[in-house]
Amino acid sequence: MSDSRSGRSYTQEFKDELCREVTSTSKPMVDMAKSYGVGADTLRRWLIKYRESHADPDTAVTGGELARLKDLERENQDLRLDNLDLKSQSLLREGAAVVSKYEYIESQRNDPAQMNPITKMCAWLALSTSGFYHLHRRPQSATAARRDALGIRIHEFFKDSDGTYGYRRIHADLEV
Numbered sequence: 001m002s003d004s005r006s007g008r009s010y011t012q013e014f015k016d017e018l019c020r021e022v023t024s025t026s027k028p029m030v031d032m033a034k035s036y037g038v039g040a041d042t043l044r045r046w047l048i049k050y051r052e053s054h055a056d057p058d059t060a061v062t063g064g065e066l067a068r069l070k071d072l073e074r075e076n077q078d079l080r081l082d083n084l085d086l087k088s089q090s091l092l093r094e095g096a097a098v099v100s101k102y103e104y105i106e107s108q109r110n111d112p113a114q115m116n117p118i119t120k121m122c123a124w125l126a127l128s129t130s131g132f133y134h135l136h137r138r139p140q141s142a143t144a145a146r147r148d149a150l151g152i153r154i155h156e157f158f159k160d161s162d163g164t165y166g167y168r169r170i171h172a173d174l175e176v
Contacts, residue, residue, distance in 0.1 A: 010038075015046045015050070018032070018036060018043065018046065019043075019046055019050035019051075022043070022047060029043060078120075099135070101125045102127065102131065102132050104125075105118060105121045105122065105125070106132075108121060109121075118132060150174075154170055158170060
């Protein structure tokens, strides 16, 4: 087989010997490839083929073992997430408002990249899940309604000024 970029061809014996050396030493594969003048991707492909052809049937993973391995990986991920120090984040600092924490959970819930259940996120932040759901069922407070109305007015003033008004002019318009 030849390497298409350099035009070099390597014997199967050389490939096997290099693969045995990579698997038997703790040296990084990239370093081994560089020291032998072989591309890292090329060596990676050789290793895949070598492992397929030299697989020991006694060490092959069975279906049950594979399922157990996936369960352990999932448990490991959960434990890693449990150990996160969320208090170091500014929103989740000690003494942060409970409503802010619930809003943070809501933002994570709507993020498709996050796959954490609400019960776990509440547990990590020392919040109750019932409080989270209660917050969404209760009507909007008078303060929140005033803030929303004020935000709409500010947006209208800014839009009417073609985006040229700063906070001082908008504040003056709001007081009129």
